Amino acid sequence: MAMQTTLTANPLREGISTRQAPEPCLLVIFGATGDLTHRKLVPALYNLAHEGQLPQSFAIVGFARRPKTHDQFRAELRDSVAEFSRFQPVNPAVWDSLAQAIFYHQSEFGDAQGYKSLDGFLKKLDAERGTAGNRLFYLATAPTEFIGIIEQLGANGLVQSGPGARQRIVVEKPFGRSLPTAEELNQALAGVFDEQRIFRIDHYLGKETVQNILALRFANEIFEPIWNQKYVDHVQITVAESLGVEGRGGYYDQSGAIRDMVQNHMMQLLSLVAAEPPTALEAEVIRDEKVKVLRAIRPITPDQVQQFTVRGQYASGSMAGKPVPGYQEEKNVAPGSRTETFVALKLFVDNWRWAGVPFYLRHGKRLPKGVAEIAIQFKAPPAVLFAAESPEPLQPNVLVLRIQPDEGVAIRMNAKVPGNVINLQPVKMDFRYGGSFGARSPEAYERLLHDAIIGDSTLFTRRDEVERSWKIIDAIIAGWDASPAPFPYESGTWGPPEADEFIERDGREWRRP
Amino acid sequence: MPASDQLETFTAGVETAVDVAQIERQLHELWQLAAESEKDPSRRQITRACLFNFIVLSETDAEAAHASEVISTLTSHHPCRAIVLSAASSTSASELSASISAHCHLAGTGQKQVCCEQIAIHASGPSVAHLGSAVLPLLESDLPTIVWWQGNFLTRIDLFRRLVAVADRMIYDTSAWPNPQSQLAGLARALTEQPRCSFTDLSWTRLGLWRQLAAECFDEPHCCSELSQIRAVDIVHGCGPGAGVRALLYGCWFAAQLRWPLPEARARIHLSELDDGDATAVGIISVAIQTDDATFSIRKNHGESTASATVDMPNACGLPRKRAFWPADDASLLSQELDSPARDPVYGKALVIAAALLEPDQR
Numbered sequence: 001m002a003m004q005t006t007l008t009a010n011p012l013r014e015g016i017s018t019r020q021a022p023e024p025c026l027l028v029i030f031g032a033t034g035d036l037t038h039r040k041l042v043p044a045l046y047n048l049a050h051e052g053q054l055p056q057s058f059a060i061v062g063f064a065r066r067p068k069t070h071d072q073f074r075a076e077l078r079d080s081v082a083e084f085s086r087f088q089p090v091n092p093a094v095w096d097s098l099a100q101a102i103f104y105h106q107s108e109f110g111d112a113q114g115y116k117s118l119d120g121f122l123k124k125l126d127a128e129r130g131t132a133g134n135r136l137f138y139l140a141t142a143p144t145e146f147i148g149i150i151e152q153l154g155a156n157g158l159v160q161s162g163p164g165a166r167q168r169i170v171v172e173k174p175f176g177r178s179l180p181t182a183e184e185l186n187q188a189l190a191g192v193f194d195e196q197r198i199f200r201i202d203h204y205l206g207k208e209t210v211q212n213i214l215a216l217r218f219a220n221e222i223f224e225p226i227w228n229q230k231y232v233d234h235v236q237i238t239v240a241e242s243l244g245v246e247g248r249g250g251y252y253d254q255s256g257a258i259r260d261m262v263q264n265h266m267m268q269l270l271s272l273v274a275a276e277p278p279t280a281l282e283a284e285v286i287r288d289e290k291v292k293v294l295r296a297i298r299p300i301t302p303d304q305v306q307q308f309t310v311r312g313q314y315a316s317g318s319m320a321g322k323p324v325p326g327y328q329e330e331k332n333v334a335p336g337s338r339t340e341t342f343v344a345l346k347l348f349v350d351n352w353r354w355a356g357v358p359f360y361l362r363h364g365k366r367l368p369k370g371v372a373e374i375a376i377q378f379k380a381p382p383a384v385l386f387a388a389e390s391p392e393p394l395q396p397n398v399l400v401l402r403i404q405p406d407e408g409v410a411i412r413m414n415a416k417v418p419g420n421v422i423n424l425q426p427v428k429m430d431f432r433y434g435g436s437f438g439a440r441s442p443e444a445y446e447r448l449l450h451d452a453i454i455g456d457s458t459l460f461t462r463r464d465e466v467e468r469s470w471k472i473i474d475a476i477i478a479g480w481d482a483s484p485a486p487f488p489y490e491s492g493t494w495g496p497p498e499a500d501e502f503i504e505r506d507g508r509e510w511r512r513p
Numbered sequence: 514m515p516a517s518d519q520l521e522t523f524t525a526g527v528e529t530a531v532d533v534a535q536i537e538r539q540l541h542e543l544w545q546l547a548a549e550s551e552k553d554p555s556r557r558q559i560t561r562a563c564l565f566n567f568i569v570l571s572e573t574d575a576e577a578a579h580a581s582e583v584i585s586t587l588t589s590h591h592p593c594r595a596i597v598l599s600a601a602s603s604t605s606a607s608e609l610s611a612s613i614s615a616h617c618h619l620a621g622t623g624q625k626q627v628c629c630e631q632i633a634i635h636a637s638g639p640s641v642a643h644l645g646s647a648v649l650p651l652l653e654s655d656l657p658t659i660v661w662w663q664g665n666f667l668t669r670i671d672l673f674r675r676l677v678a679v680a681d682r683m684i685y686d687t688s689a690w691p692n693p694q695s696q697l698a699g700l701a702r703a704l705t706e707q708p709r710c711s712f713t714d715l716s717w718t719r720l721g722l723w724r725q726l727a728a729e730c731f732d733e734p735h736c737c738s739e740l741s742q743i744r745a746v747d748i749v750h751g752c753g754p755g756a757g758v759r760a761l762l763y764g765c766w767f768a769a770q771l772r773w774p775l776p777e778a779r780a781r782i783h784l785s786e787l788d789d790g791d792a793t794a795v796g797i798i799s800v801a802i803q804t805d806d807a808t809f810s811i812r813k814n815h816g817e818s819t820a821s822a823t824v825d826m827p828n829a830c831g832l833p834r835k836r837a838f839w840p841a842d843d844a845s846l847l848s849q850e851l852d853s854p855a856r857d858p859v860y861g862k863a864l865v866i867a868a869a870l871l872e873p874d875q876r
Contacts (some may be wrong), residue, residue, distance in 0.1 A: 009737055010728060011771060012767075012770050014859050052836050057836045092835070093819065
C-alpha cells in the first residue's frame with residue numbers, strides 16, 4: 001500500500017528501510033483514562049517508541065474529567081504498558097523517554113474554559129518540545145461526546161495553531177448509529193476539519209491479514225483471473241466471537257450485532273474482497289474502489305429482510321464446558337430486549353464482476369469459537385469425469401483468508417487418495433503467517449496511529465464509505481423493526497437453526513471455520 | 514529405533530547421522546511420521562515450514578556449532594531448510610559425513626510446533642571439493658537460496674563460485690575477516706562479476722543506525738540544503754575487530770550518496786581510531802558532519818546501546834534524536850537482513866569508493 005514513503009530529496013535516505021520519520025506532532029487523547037487508551041493506544045505508542053517510529057518532537061496530552069497529576073497519569077499508563085505491550089518486559093530507557101513526553105489535562109468535555117486552557121498548554125508544549133503546532137486529536141471517548149468535543153475544538157481555536165501547522169482528528173467507532181447520526185457527525189467534523197484531515201478508525205484495516213487481501217489479489221497473477229462471477233459460486237465472510245457482551249450490555253443493547261460489527265468491519269472486508277484493482281496504491285484511489293463496491297451493493301428493502309437476513313439472540317448454554325447466561329440475563333440489558341447478537345446477511349454486488357454471486361455475511365456472539373475469515377467458494381467442477389468412481393459429489397475449491405486467529409491463507413482442493421482405485425478427497429494447502437513469518441506483526445493500533453501521525457489515510461474510512469454503508473444497514477434495521485424478535489440460539493452453537501435454513505434454501509451451507 | 518522415538522529425537526534437535534545420499538529420503542520419512550502423529554491427540558501437532566534454503570559455510574567445528582545455535586534462533590522467525598557445510602582443512606583425511614536434526618518452536622498458543630530441518634554436511638580433505646555437489650540436490654525448489662559464509666569466501670574461490678551460482682544472496686561479515694581493508698578491492702570485483710546474486714555484508718548492517726541517524730539529520734528541508742555544503746566528515750572509531758572497515762564504509766557512504774569525486778572524498782572523509790583503553794569502544798564512536806554553518810553530530814552514548822544525533826545550526830530544532838542499536842549478535846543481524854530487501858545498491862556504491870580510496874596509486 002502507499003505507506004512506504006521516503007524523502008527522495010535527501011540522498012542519504014536511499015535504501016534506508018525505516019519509514020519516513022514522522023514530522024513533529026502533539027497527540028491529544030480525549031478519554032485518556034478510558035479502557036481504549038490504556039489497553040490499546042498507549043501500549044501501541046510505546047511499541048512505536050520501541051521501534052523508533054515516533055516523531056523526534058512528540059508529546060502526548062491526555063484529556064479527561066478525573067483530576068490527576070502528570071505523574072499519576074504516567075504511572076497508570078506505565079502499568080498498562082507493562083500489561084498490554086507486545087514488548088515485554090518494559091524497556092526502562094524507552095519508557096522513560098516516552099513518559100517525559102506524556103502530560104495530563106483535566107477538564108469536562110463540555111467546558112469551553114478547559115479547551116482554552118488546553119490551547120495554552122499545547123502552545124507552551126510547542127515552544128518547549130518543538131511540536132510546531134501540529135496536532136493529532138484522538139477521540140477515544142464515548143460516542144455521545146464526539147460532536148461536543150469537535151465543536152469545542154473549533155470554537156476555541158485549537159485547529160488554528162499557526163501557519164503551516166497541521167491538525168488532524170482520529171474518530172473511533174461507532175461512527176454514528178444510523179445514516180442520519182453519521183451524517184450529523186460528519187457535518188460536525190466537516191465544520192472544523194477538511195476531509196483529508198479526518199481519520200475514521202476501523203481497526204480491522206490495521207490488521208496485517210486485512211492489508212494482505214490486496215497483496216494476495218493483486219500481487220499474484222493466479223487469483224485475479226478467476227476472481228469473478230464466472231468462477232466464484234459465493235463468498236462467505238464470518239466474524240465469530242466466543243465472548244458475550246462482557247459487561248458492555250448497556251452499550252450493546254443500543255447497538256446490536258449489525259451496528260457493532262457489520263456496518264463497519266464486515267463491510268470493509270467485503271469491499272476489499274470485491275473491489276476492482278486500484279490504479280495506484282494511494283489512499284484516495286483505494287478508497288474510491290471500495291466505495292464503488294458499496295454503491296454496487298443491492299439494497300435490501302425493509303420488506304425483503306426476511307428473505308435476505310436472519311438475526312438471532314443468544315440464550316443460555318455452555319462455552320468450553322462451562323454454563324453461560326443468555327443475553328437477556330446479562331447486566332444492563334433491557335428486559336425483553338430485541339437486540340440481535342447474531343446476524344446473517346445475503347448481499348449482492350451488482351456489477352459486472354460479481355453479478356449473481358451472493359456474499360453471505362455472518363457474525364455472532366457466543367459462537368463456538370472466535371474466528372474471522374473470508375471464504376471464496378468456487379463453482380463445483382463438472383462431475384462427468386469422476387462421477388462413477390466417487391460416490392460423493394466433488395467438493396468445490398475454497399480459498400480461505402483467515403484474519404484471526406492463525407492468520408493465513410488456505411486452499412481446499414481435491415486429490416486422489418493413494419491406492420488402486422480412484423478415490424478423491426479434499427485436501428488443504430495451508431499458509432500460516434505465524435509459521436512462515438513468526439508472531440511479529442505490529443498491533444493494528446500501532447499501524448493506524450503511525451499512519452494518522454504521518455497523515456496517510458489509506459487504512460481509514462472516508463465519509464462516503466461510512467454513509468454508504470449506513471444506508472445499506474439502516475434499511476435492514478428498518479425492516480427488522482417491523483419484524484418478529486430475533487431467533488434464540490443456544491450459546492456455544494453456530495447460531496439459530498433458521499440461519500442454516502437461510503443458506504440451505506440456496507443449496508449451500510455455512511462453512512465450519 | 515522405534516519410529517516415534519526417531520521423531521522425538523529429530524524434533525528435539527538431536528543430530529542423527531545419515532548417509533549423504535539418503536538425506537532427502539530420511540527427511541521425507543521423518544516428516545511423514547510427523548504428519549501421522551497428528552492423529553494422536555496426546556501429541557503436539559508439528560508443522561514443517563520453509564521459506565528459503567539457508568546454506569551456512571563453516572570452516573571449523575566451533576563455527577559449525579555457532580551456526581547451529583544461530584539457526585535455532587533464526588528459524589523462530591525465518592523458517593528455512595538450513596544446510597550447514599563444514600569444510601575442514603584440505604590436509605585432513607578425505608571424509609564426507611552428514612546428519613539431520615530439526616529446530617522446533619512453539620507457535621501461537623503453544624499447541625503447535627513449527628519445525629525446520631537442519632542438514633549438516635562435514636567434509637574434510639579432498640572431499641571438500643565435492644561439497645558443492647552434495648548441496649545442490651538438497652536445495653528446495655522454487656525457494657530462494659541464501660548463503661551465510663562465516664569466513665572469507667575470497668579464500669575459497671572454487672567453492673564460492675559453485676555456491677554463488679545457485680545463490681540468490683551471499684551474506685558475510687567483513688568485520689570478522691583478517692585485515693578486511695586489503696580484501697575490499699577483491700570483494701568489489703566479486704560483486705561486479707556476480708550481478709545475479711545479492712551481497713550482504715554484516716559490517717554494513719551494523720552501520721544501519723548510523724546511516725539512519727545521519728539521514729534523519731537532513732530530512733528537514735533547511736537541513737537538507739546543507740548536504741551540498743559538507744566540507745568534512747570526521748569519524749572516530751574504536752579499535753575492535755572490523756571497526757576500521759565499518760568506519761571506512763560509513764565515510765564512503767556519504768561520498769557515494771552525495772556523489773563526491775574521489776579526490777573530494779579523500780579530502781573530506783577523516784577516520785581516526787580512538788584507543789583509550791575503553792573496551793566498549795569496539796565500533797564507530799562518533800561522527801561529526803561539518804558544513805560552513807552547521808555541525809551535525811552523532812555519538813554512541815557511553816554505557817548504553819543507543820546513539821544520539823544533535824544539530825548545531827541556527828534556527829534548527831536542537832532536540833536530540835536518540836535511537837537504540839539493533840542487537841549485534843549474528844542471529845539478530847541475520848534476522849534484520851532477512852527482513853530487508855536483498856539487493857542494496859547503496860552498499861555496492863560505498864564499497865567501490867572504499868576500494869578505490871585504498872588503491873595504492875590513489876593514496
